[in-house]
Amino acid sequence: QLVESGGALVKPGGSLRLSCTDSGFTFSSYGMNWVRQAPGKGLEWVSSISDSSVYIYYADSVKGRFTVSRDNAKKSLFLQMNSLRAEDTAVYYCARNRPAGEVDYWGQGTLVTVSS
Amino acid sequence: DIQMTQSPSTLSASVGDRVTITCRASQSISYWLAWYQQKPGKAPKLLIYTASNLESGVPSRFSGSGSGTEFTLTIGSLQPDDFATYYCQQYHSYPRAFGQGTKVEFK
Numbered sequence: 404q405l406v407e408s409g410g411a412l413v414k415p416g417g418s419l420r421l422s423c424t425d426s427g428f429t430f431s432s433y434g435m436n437w438v439r440q441a442p443g444k445g446l447e448w449v450s451s452i453s454d455s456s457v458y459i460y461y462a463d464s465v466k467g468r469f470t471v472s473r474d475n476a477k478k479s480l481f482l483q484m485n486s487l488r489a490e491d492t493a494v495y496y497c498a499r500n501r502p503a504g505e506v507d508y509w510g511q512g513t514l515v516t517v518s519s
Numbered sequence: 520d521i522q523m524t525q526s527p528s529t530l531s532a533s534v535g536d537r538v539t540i541t542c543r544a545s546q547s548i549s550y551w552l553a554w555y556q557q558k559p560g561k562a563p564k565l566l567i568y569t570a571s572n573l574e575s576g577v578p579s580r581f582s583g584s585g586s587g588t589e590f591t592l593t594i595g596s597l598q599p600d601d602f603a604t605y606y607c608q609q610y611h612s613y614p615r616a617f618g619q620g621t622k623v624e625f626k
Contacts, residue, residue, distance in 0.1 A: 504610035
């Protein structure tokens with residue numbers, strides 16, 4: 404089971420750090436993702452990180468502002484979000500990749516609201 | 520970057536109907552496509568992976584087909600629990616991309 408935390412109301416230009424903790428599988432064996440969903444909108448892939456953190460990818464919309472990381476010893480995934488904008492307002496899901504790449508487990512999501 | 524386009528955006532159907540949703544990729548993704556179901560306020564759920572493989576525990580009325588750039592998700596006989604929004608996603612390459620979603624609603 405994946406549990407996200409850290410969502411909050413933050414002002415434009417502010418920062419926030421999201422966390423995702425695994426409680427049920429061999430976290431260190433899987434690549435992980437952040438996927439977001441703005442209110443009433445579709446799913447948007449944000450970032451992916453490989454099992455050993457060697458490979459990291461970002462959507463253009465967050466590149467240079469967001470940083471993904473993980474701590475396998477603590478079974479945790481993180482998303483450091485800086486220079487937040489109103490358009491970053493969304494529910495942020497952490498999600499697990501199978502080795503082939505499909506996403507099979509999702510957390511319940513955490514809401515980030517960027518507003519003055 | 521690969522773009523994913525779903526059609527239709529909204530689909531009105533009745534219980535028992537056969538429903539088909541189409542997803543097109545802007546370039547070939549071979550069979551690296553997944554389908555997800557999402558209900559309001561819930562996380563997405565994996566239905567189909569590698570275009571046509573049914574995820575464990577998913578009812579057999581769901582099926583997927585296609586390869587290259589054109590894919591379909593079919594619900595053989597729509598059940599009340601199936602009214603939801605469906606998304607395709609390519610995982611051939613980064614950046615990953617989702618389709619814009621298809622909402623299946625009561626006719």
